[in-house]
Amino acid sequence: xxxxxxWRSLLLGCAFVxxxxxxxxxxxxxxxxxxxxxxxSVLSHPEDTDSVAGKIIWQFRLPQAxxxxxxxxxxxxxxxxxxxxxxxxxxxxxxxxxxxxxxxGVALLVLTGWEVGGSLGIVGASGAGAFAVLVILLLSxxxxxxATTLLVLGLLLGYIANGLVSILFHxxxxxxxxxxxxxxxxxxxxxxxxxIPPFALVIALxxxxxxxVTQPLNALLLGESQARTLGVxxxxxxxxxxxxxxxxxxxxxxFCGPIAFIGVAVPHLCRQxxxxxxxxxxxxxxxxxxxxxxLLADLSTKLLGRGIVLPLNGITALMGTPIMLWLLLGHNSLxxxxxxxx
Amino acid sequence: MALxxxxxxxxxxxxxxxxxxxxxxxxxxxxxxxxSLIKGAFLTLSSLVLTVGLAGCDVNNSDQxxxxxxxxxxxxASFDAQTDYFPQKASIKYAxxxxxxxxxxxxxxxxxxxxxxxxxxxxYVLVQCGTPVPNAIKADQIITIPVRSLVVFSTTHIPHLEKxxxxxxxxxxxxxxxxxxxxxxxxxxxxxxxxxxxGGRLNIEEIIRLNPDLITTFAVGNAEAxxxxxxxxxxxxVALNAEYLENSPLGRAEWLKFTALFxxxxxxxxxxxxxxxxxxxKIAQLTQKITQKPTVLTGLNFQGTWYVAGGKSYSxxxxxxxxxxxxxxxxxxxxxxxxxxEAVFAKGRNADFWLPNAxxxxxxxxxxxxxxxxxxxxxxxxGQVFNNNRRQGNGANDFWESGVLNPDLILxxxxxxxxxxxxxxxxxxxxxxxx
Numbered sequence: 001x002x003x004x005x006x007w008r009s010l011l012l013g014c015a016f017v018x019x020x021x022x023x024x025x026x027x028x029x030x031x032x033x034x035x036x037x038x039x040x041s042v043l044s045h046p047e048d049t050d051s052v053a054g055k056i057i058w059q060f061r062l063p064q065a066x067x068x069x070x071x072x073x074x075x076x077x078x079x080x081x082x083x084x085x086x087x088x089x090x091x092x093x094x095x096x097x098x099x100x101x102x103x104x105g106v107a108l109l110v111l112t113g114w115e116v117g118g119s120l121g122i123v124g125a126s127g128a129g130a131f132a133v134l135v136i137l138l139l140s141x142x143x144x145x146x147a148t149t150l151l152v153l154g155l156l157l158g159y160i161a162n163g164l165v166s167i168l169f170h171x172x173x174x175x176x177x178x179x180x181x182x183x184x185x186x187x188x189x190x191x192x193x194x195x196i197p198p199f200a201l202v203i204a205l206x207x208x209x210x211x212x213v214t215q216p217l218n219a220l221l222l223g224e225s226q227a228r229t230l231g232v233x234x235x236x237x238x239x240x241x242x243x244x245x246x247x248x249x250x251x252x253x254x255f256c257g258p259i260a261f262i263g264v265a266v267p268h269l270c271r272q273x274x275x276x277x278x279x280x281x282x283x284x285x286x287x288x289x290x291x292x293x294x295l296l297a298d299l300s301t302k303l304l305g306r307g308i309v310l311p312l313n314g315i316t317a318l319m320g321t322p323i324m325l326w327l328l329l330g331h332n333s334l335x336x337x338x339x340x341x342x
Numbered sequence: 343m344a345l346x347x348x349x350x351x352x353x354x355x356x357x358x359x360x361x362x363x364x365x366x367x368x369x370x371x372x373x374x375x376x377x378s379l380i381k382g383a384f385l386t387l388s389s390l391v392l393t394v395g396l397a398g399c400d401v402n403n404s405d406q407x408x409x410x411x412x413x414x415x416x417x418x419a420s421f422d423a424q425t426d427y428f429p430q431k432a433s434i435k436y437a438x439x440x441x442x443x444x445x446x447x448x449x450x451x452x453x454x455x456x457x458x459x460x461x462x463x464x465x466y467v468l469v470q471c472g473t474p475v476p477n478a479i480k481a482d483q484i485i486t487i488p489v490r491s492l493v494v495f496s497t498t499h500i501p502h503l504e505k506x507x508x509x510x511x512x513x514x515x516x517x518x519x520x521x522x523x524x525x526x527x528x529x530x531x532x533x534x535x536x537x538x539x540x541g542g543r544l545n546i547e548e549i550i551r552l553n554p555d556l557i558t559t560f561a562v563g564n565a566e567a568x569x570x571x572x573x574x575x576x577x578x579x580v581a582l583n584a585e586y587l588e589n590s591p592l593g594r595a596e597w598l599k600f601t602a603l604f605x606x607x608x609x610x611x612x613x614x615x616x617x618x619x620x621x622x623x624k625i626a627q628l629t630q631k632i633t634q635k636p637t638v639l640t641g642l643n644f645q646g647t648w649y650v651a652g653g654k655s656y657s658x659x660x661x662x663x664x665x666x667x668x669x670x671x672x673x674x675x676x677x678x679x680x681x682x683x684e685a686v687f688a689k690g691r692n693a694d695f696w697l698p699n700a701x702x703x704x705x706x707x708x709x710x711x712x713x714x715x716x717x718x719x720x721x722x723x724x725g726q727v728f729n730n731n732r733r734q735g736n737g738a739n740d741f742w743e744s745g746v747l748n749p750d751l752i753l754x755x756x757x758x759x760x761x762x763x764x765x766x767x768x769x770x771x772x773x774x775x776x777x
Binding site: 030031032052055056059060122169179182183185187188189190192194257302306307308309311312 | 679714
């Protein structure tokens with residue numbers, strides 16, 4: 001049906017325009033007022049980074065906006081994958097215990113006072129924590145037959161990691177706690193230029209992997225046994241979805257902290273707006289919508305003005321809950337999210 | 343709803359019925375009762391032995407805990423209603439947080455704002471040991487003084503004890519690893535000190551065993567964080583010290599006199615504090631005529647949020663007195679302001695000096711390793727970064743401990759940093775220049 005298809009492409013186009021607008025607003029709006037003309041002149045002369053406006057835009061706002069886009073896109077894609085893989089509407093990027101593993105890594109680093117590495121140290125520690133959880137999950141994914149068991153296993157790993165974190169808390173002082181607590185509040189502003197290329201590379205890899213598994217994930221919408229009869233190798237699928245999710249959420253958690261709600265809310269929002277469950281179409285939709293939503297959340301942290309920042313996770317929760325509630329009450333997508341036709 | 347209620351009634355009646363049945367099934371034979379009697383006697387005996395044993399242990403322990411009692415705990419032997427038992431009186435000049443009035447045999451202490459959200463002040467009545475408690479007086483706590491044994495929960499109270507020469511009364515601290523004081527560390531190695539809140543967890547049993555005359559602590563007004571209600575529930579006397587709410591360095595230091603009230607050491611406290619205040623005012627005088635005031639930036643970026651000191655905070659007061667132009671001195675808040683890195687960069691990139699107050703930074707390389715954007719600050723490029731961690735042990739920083747009582751030393755450090763020509767002989771005490 002070409003008309004329907006055009007309508008969806010149009011919607012995607014609109015979402016893309018929204019993303020570009022939000023990106024432009026993020027760069028031109030901030031605690032330090034910079035006139036639009038100056039913003040444009042700074043952007044048109046990338047070699048001139050000596051002016052204050054130039055430094056602020058190139059060193060602070062641009063990396064922050066890019067980080068928000070990358071993080072929003074990857075969290076949403078991994079949320080979409082998790083919801084289909086576990087056939088659970090409440091599944092999100094963090095159900096596998098990856099963020100808990102990352103928290104443990106950061107807690108170990110920050111709370112033991114072994115923190116000279118600064119932000120790079122935190123990235124390394126949370127990456128290592130997430131990787132440790134991933135290895136355990138991948139090893140068990142080959143042994144475990146059902147997706148539910150895997151889900152429970154992820155939850156249990158999360159509990160273990162959180163338990164260890166709380167024991168670590170026991171032996172620390174409040175000064176170091178602040179560093180850890182601020183990490184758990186999430187922020188897109190901690191990725192300087194030097195760290196953007198590796199961050200983007202890992203995310204690109206994760207996104208490509210997730211694009212490769214859209215077809216078998218579509219088959220999984222019909223149920224596990226149906227998918228099997230259609231020739232999908234479930235253990236193989238599970239393995240690659242796990243790898244892609246770990247790359248996406250592990251890197252985001254490492255660089256930005258555990259960002260809540262975006263990964264759960266965006267896939268539902270997109271299923272509802274695009275009226276489809278087809279992963280081939282949703283993949284791009286989720287990327288664009290997730291990036292837009294996280295840019296919007298990042299902009300909202302600056303709403304108070306006077307240079308004051310609000311905690312990002314507070315904003316994402318405030319934005320994510322109404323979206324979920326709206327879907328739940330008005331459109332009844334939750335629980336039936338998997339039932340959309342291809 | 344009704345159905346559920348019915349179910350619960352049915353369940354309860356069933357449980358009751360079962361218990362009743364069981365009761366009737368217990369037909370006690372003579373043999374059984376004899377055995378139970380012997381068993382009971384055995385249990386009573388053994389528990390008696392245990393109790394006596396434990397009590398013995400307890401006595402030993404408490405003896406050990408309160409060894410070094412000095413002899414000058416003058417308890418009044420015969421009370422005379424006309425005698426003024428407190429010839430030494432504290433006079434308070436800078437601190438806004440507490441007041442004291444003297445009455446023959448007791449002191450009435452008022453803590454105006456024990457924690458930020460407090461609605462009413464606290465009233466403590468300090469009664470001289472051996473004299474009667476005044477009748478019909480409204481007080482939150484009645485405390486007998488002089489205090490013979492003390493547990494402190496805040497590291498900032500420890501320098502008070504050293505200044506007032508009553509370290510021997512200290513029997514417990516919250517967590518030794520947070521304390522810098524060499525005197526206290528030494529005392530701990532002689533096993534004269536008990537830790538009662540290691541890792542932030544209150545060890546109630548240890549406190550009950552110590553049974554101190556007084557516990558000094560602070561409150562933040564948060565039921566989860568505050569330990570004092572629990573301690574008072576146990577019948578212990580708890581003095582809430584609110585020095586951290588003072589907005590001037592000398593106001594904070596003057597809480598030395600608050601601690602002195604509990605030991606009848608007002609004369610010593612007045613004398614020591616006057617010296618501190620004199621030195622502070624003299625140094626502050628030096629910078630009065632300064633016209634070239636360097637700009638100063640404080641704090642650092644914590645995962646996206648840069649907390650800078652408010653313009654009416656005590657840190658801002660220090661910088662004003664040290665002849666500096668604090669970038670946020672127009673701000674009206676007394677706490678800290680959570681700003682974005684970008685906002686601080688825009689305002690502070692050209693600041694002449696940067697005082698990050700970051701315990702983990704010991705060199706300029708540490709700073710850029712943590713975020714390369716710090717390298718853009720002029721103070722960083724000119725090497726004018728001074729950190730307050732010169733006296734730092736494992737987990738403890740003396741700046742936050744003895745620094746509260748030595749504002750003159752902190753001010754001298756700051757003047758040395760901003761205007762070295764004014765104090766040529768002073769050597770940095772709490773601060774160090776990062777290389």
